[in-house]
Amino acid sequence: MFRLRKRDWIILTAVIVAGAVGYGIYSKWTEEGLRRTEADMKSNLPLRVDPNTTLVDVKYDRTHSTYWYVIDKADQFDPQETARQVQSGVCTNAENSSTMKKEGFIYEYHYKTKDGRALTDFKITTCD
Numbered sequence: 001m002f003r004l005r006k007r008d009w010i011i012l013t014a015v016i017v018a019g020a021v022g023y024g025i026y027s028k029w030t031e032e033g034l035r036r037t038e039a040d041m042k043s044n045l046p047l048r049v050d051p052n053t054t055l056v057d058v059k060y061d062r063t064h065s066t067y068w069y070v071i072d073k074a075d076q077f078d079p080q081e082t083a084r085q086v087q088s089g090v091c092t093n094a095e096n097s098s099t100m101k102k103e104g105f106i107y108e109y110h111y112k113t114k115d116g117r118a119l120t121d122f123k124i125t126t127c128d
Contacts, residue, residue: 034060052076053111064106064123074113079120082111091127100126 038060047055049069057068071077090096090107099105107124 031062034062046070063104064108066108066110068110069112070114071111071119072114074117074119077111077119079111083109083120083122086122087124087127090124097127100124 038058041058041060045056045058049055052072054070054072055067056070059066086107086109096105096107100107104125108121109123110121111119113119
């Protein structure tokens, strides 16, 4: 049976919250509302999501949302597992998966080290 570690739950929660915010922004707000919400979110950054991961920037558009993270210890970061967890978190939210399917909404993620070395980038475009 699959078990989530505490770190996994934190990442999953952050992804779900980010996804819900992205969907809410997409479905209900004007461009001005997008800019205002993006500014509000940015005012809370950087945001530590777990002991190794910090959300450092966000960008909200009508067709996609983008998130940038910094990883403190690259040797403790698994790109494939992170992508799997994020995909699962986004797709667990029925509104997120519905918006992707109906409207083509995209969730985009970028992870890098403190010194700027890219670790992984991926997009979530569908929930299968």
